[in-house]
Amino acid sequence: MKAVYERPRTLRDTPMHYCPGCGHSIIHKLLSQSIDELGIRERTIVVAPVGCSVLIYNYLDCDGSEAAHGRAQAVATGLKRARPECVVVSYQGDGDLAAIGTAETIHAANRGEKFSVIFVNNAIYGMTGGQMAPTTLAGQPTKTTPFGRDPKEIGPPLRMCELLSGLEAPAYIERVSVHDVKNVLRTKKAIKKALKNQIEGAGYSFVEVLSMCPTNWGMTTRQASSWIEENMIPYYPLGVYKDRGKERNAK
Amino acid sequence: MKDPERVVIAKECCKGCELCIDACPRGVLEMSEEINSSGYHYSVFANKKDCNSCTLCAVICPDMCIEVYK
Ligand SMILES: Cc1ncc(C[n+]2csc(CCOP(=O)(O)OP(=O)(O)O)c2C)c(N)n1
Numbered sequence A: 001m002k003a004v005y006e007r008p009r010t011l012r013d014t015p016m017h018y019c020p021g022c023g024h025s026i027i028h029k030l031l032s033q034s035i036d037e038l039g040i041r042e043r044t045i046v047v048a049p050v051g052c053s054v055l056i057y058n059y060l061d062c063d064g065s066e067a068a069h070g071r072a073q074a075v076a077t078g079l080k081r082a083r084p085e086c087v088v089v090s091y092q093g094d095g096d097l098a099a100i101g102t103a104e105t106i107h108a109a110n111r112g113e114k115f116s117v118i119f120v121n122n123a124i125y126g127m128t129g130g131q132m133a134p135t136t137l138a139g140q141p142t143k144t145t146p147f148g149r150d151p152k153e154i155g156p157p158l159r160m161c162e163l164l165s166g167l168e169a170p171a172y173i174e175r176v177s178v179h180d181v182k183n184v185l186r187t188k189k190a191i192k193k194a195l196k197n198q199i200e201g202a203g204y205s206f207v208e209v210l211s212m213c214p215t216n217w218g219m220t221t222r223q224a225s226s227w228i229e230e231n232m233i234p235y236y237p238l239g240v241y242k243d244r245g246k247e248r249n250a251k
Numbered sequence B: 001m002k003d004p005e006r007v008v009i010a011k012e013c014c015k016g017c018e019l020c021i022d023a024c025p026r027g028v029l030e031m032s033e034e035i036n037s038s039g040y041h042y043s044v045f046a047n048k049k050d051c052n053s054c055t056l057c058a059v060i061c062p063d064m065c066i067e068v069y070k
């Protein structure tokens, strides 16, 4: 018999610290598979955020750099401009990318920096114990909004794909999810495309991944998957928000 | 050497999230009665005859505990 599914070369054979059923670990695997398939492990640099995925450099066997909270895309900008032959990936949570790092995100996108972003939207601050994130849904209870987020008081949840697709420069923006097998396979395609865009010099590519945080949502892993389907996707519709490659081909 | 089984699950690496159980379209996997050294019930390759090596359990496994052979 032949192996039809095995550990990608880029994903180190070491246990990950993530909670059971955490979407981060699935996304690490998909990123590793994409790096393998494109044969770019030796020239890939993954910029780690602050958040649960701060330890991504322990799991991916490629180059990496740690950034201060929210500053991953500023670091990625420097790396990509200094070493344009490298494939630079900024991997960030929603607190990192859409709260403390909003300015870095918007300006990197607006400059059309030629790196790829993986944005893990789990609607909460995972690492610090479940405080409200900019992406927390209306009515969603968290440690800092025990009665649910009230949009009248703190504004509605930020939709980053929609926001960034209003800018001219980004090349590719898509929202995907990892709550079931079908969507995991779609997410893999999106991540690979974001890397391929970079190899081809296409410019800023942004993949938002809806991801489970069963621990801080106070749910079982199965409930967390259903919660994405029933609550997150209606507010954060999946799909391609921008694809300049396609637009170019259509002309 | 004996051929490996279609599905090989690293029981010590399983965190018992059960996502593979739902992913398998043929109901092949089951959760163990026992716990592993981390204290989790782990996924077991149970109804072996029904498996067609579709890989879906491995695709969803967050911890890369499942290898599939065909
Ligand atoms: C400058 C600074 N402010 C605040 C913190 C505390 N802090 C650590 S992680 C985090 C939020 C992480 O949430 P998110 O980016 O959503 O990632 P997740 O853990 O959910 O994957 C915060 C506020 C910090 N480390 N540094």
Ligand code: SF4
Pocket (backbone or CB within 6 Å): A017, A018, A019, A020, A021, A022, A023, A024, A052, A122, A126, A127, A212, A213, A214, A215, A216
């Ligand atoms: S707290 Fe949430 S995001 Fe962090 S490892 Fe656990 S499940 Fe994942």
